Amino acid sequence: MDTAPLFHSSLSLVRYLTNTHKRPCCNSTPSRVSKTLDMDDLLEALLLGFSNSSSSSLDLSLERLLESRACDSDKNQVIQSALRLGSVLQEAAKKSERKRASMHNSITWPLPSDLTVKVFSMLDTQSLCHSAATCSMFNKCAMDPLCYANIDLTSIVPKVNNTVVCAMIHRAGKNLQSLKLGILPSPAVTTGSYRPMAYSINIPVDTSVFSWNDKRSRQGKESCVLTRSCLLSLSMDSGAAGALLRRLHLYNIDRMDNVALCTALSACPSLLDLEVVGLHVELRQTLGSVSTNCHFIERLSFESSKTGRDDSLKSPTCIDLVNGCPNLTSLALRGFKLQDHKVRVLVKGLRKLKFVDFSTSYSITGSFLRILGSGTNGQLLEVLILRDCMHLQEVEVARFLSAVLAGDCKLLRYLDISNREGLASEKDWYHRIYVPSSIPISRILEERPELCLLAEFPPEGSFVEIEQLIDSEVNSDTSLPSQLSSQTSDGSISMSLSESSYNSDQGSGNEDGQSQSASYATYEDSSDEVEFLVM
Incomplete structure (x- = not known):
């Protein structure tokens, strides 16, 4: 099997990355467009050459490249450049794969984005988070503030902390209508x-x-404990998040006190339903x-x-x-x-x-x-x-x-x-x-x-x-x-x-x-x- 194209493309690409790493971008002589074209050509040659070769051929090419270096420092630099190349290339491939999958989902998904958001808004908070992790298209729809109108972060064991609660309330903004927290x-x-x-x-x-x-x-990890400041986001920005809140349910939050609860209630003038269980207030x-x-x-x-x-x-x-x-x-x-x-x-x-x-x-x-x-x-x-x-x-x-x-x-x-x-x-x-x-x-x-x-x-x-x-x-x-x-x-x-x-x-x-x-x-x-x- 002829491994010359693979060897030459690998050698050129490694040399290019090595020289780029050694020299500042401002001192490079080729223009940005020329460098981009060179990179495209090198990557295409590498991928086409590798598609017709085996991994052992790539190993041999890298070994020959190392043997062409006289000192150990140069050899180590080639190895590090190869590792960076593999990592960068893998991440770029995964990103392109996710992008194409998202495009495929957007084409095959039968609902428009506004209707998808409406469906997501009917999910419970845990199901919404799972949907957001499915693909980029779902993630984008799941980030819509309407999806967080009804936040339910209750559980049998502690799972969330103040940061999670604040992030959810921030996403909902003025759309927040229901909030349930605690054990x-x-x-x-x-x-x-x-x-x-x-x-x-x-x-x-x-x-x-x-x-x-x-x-x-109520034993749990300290990273999954709600404290008195878990409702602070309701009062921020002149109480924008709590202004239209209709339902507030709080269960067994040990570290909630009178001041924190009363401060939160003062930011909820539209409240219709309040349930408090097991708070030390x-x-x-x-x-x-x-x-x-x-x-x-x-x-x-x-x-x-x-x-x-x-x-x-x-x-x-x-x-x-x-x-x-x-x-x-x-x-x-x-x-x-x-x-x-x-x-x-x-x-x-x-x-x-x-x-x-x-x-x-x-x-x-x-x-x-x-x-x-x-x-x-x-x-x-x-x-x-x-x-x-x-x-x-x-x-x-x-x-x-x-x-x-x-x-x-x-x-x-x-x-x-x-x-x-x-x-x-x-x-x-x-x-x-x-x-x-x-x-x-x-x-x-x-x-x-x-x-x-x-x-x-x-x-x-x-x-x-x-x-x-x-x-x-x-x-x-x-x-x-x-x-x-x-x-x-x-x-x-x-x-x-x-x-x-x-x-x-x-x-x-x-x-x-x-x-x-x-x-x-x-x-x-x-x-x-x-x-x-x-x-």
Whole structure:
């Protein structure tokens, strides 16, 4: 086989690269056009010569070229030039291959670019990123801001950091409408520790798919951790990205704080849907920011990261929320200390409420239920969830269901009063009721067949010891004397002032949330501010 053309083309090309590497471009004598033509001719000769030869012929040509060099430095320079040539030639070939593939895809792809962008905008964020890595044409379409109108970066384990979030928000720009971040809770599972007594007809409402107060493991690499500045891009450029944001869902972002969340909310005046789960933020500050900045909000779902310990909500904050967010149709506040007089302000003032969820709220007795159905209150209510409210009393539930049978809350389709510890007695919440005989369940089943009544209770006698209950519901660093019952020296149990206030509040019967014979007092210490009723 004649290897002369390959040898001469290889020799010329290597010499050309070597001389070009040695001499500055400004000192080269050929013109740029002449150099380009020379390069084309040399490359063509090399490729044509190599197509008719084997790799061994190229090896022999390179060996002969090395032998023509006298000193080792020149030989090393030839080898390095050959390596650079191979690398540059390989990269150029790959680039040309991608370009031709993109041209082929653009010809064979049946959709125009604008329609392709529309299709990509319907993909979830992960699928969009995978599509962008397919080819240059898809990558170009996937970079369109419309594709990032709905950003979902939630996952079971940490996968993204602040840089990724900021890049996505920057791509969306003013087109951003929905943003979901954080570590998702596990899907809700039914409790299998007891055999429940359940009464239900149909399931007309799809409740939350997330379990309440799910403590997910949030361990992960530091490079995949979201911090308080992950929402900073919403406020940049005078809040351009957050101006049209409609939906914001945040799950289990440990390093998010009150200031960062409130700053982000201040940049989202068009927000309609806010969901916060497992963030270490205060209920009062968050609701205050929502009522100040998000006047069009329709759905608010907030779950405490510390069940039963956040007692920050005050009556003025409830009033501000009622006045600042009159369009609320769905309200879920789970795992907080919510006294009935505060809940009464919310339920009575928010006239458009259809969905209410106060699950795992520590202080609700159910006295606020008395205002539902009276006048315009509760007439639009479709879903009411009071699951695992520790102080929920049987007598209040029975009174409410009697009002429902009398014609109140005609649109109510779903009611959940289940409790893993049974319902509380009217006089002593330590006395648990596992078979609620006073609740007209049979009549409800007969007269309101469209209503799904969920009432799951454990067998009688499964209520845990009071000391265990205190340990599980309230952290040991909480101020127990002002919030929980104490045990006297003779072993009997006495109720503290704040505990007795639950009963005094539910017995007031005053719809404005304040008893005429009671006044508000505030006790302040170095850690908390506790609001209670003084008779």
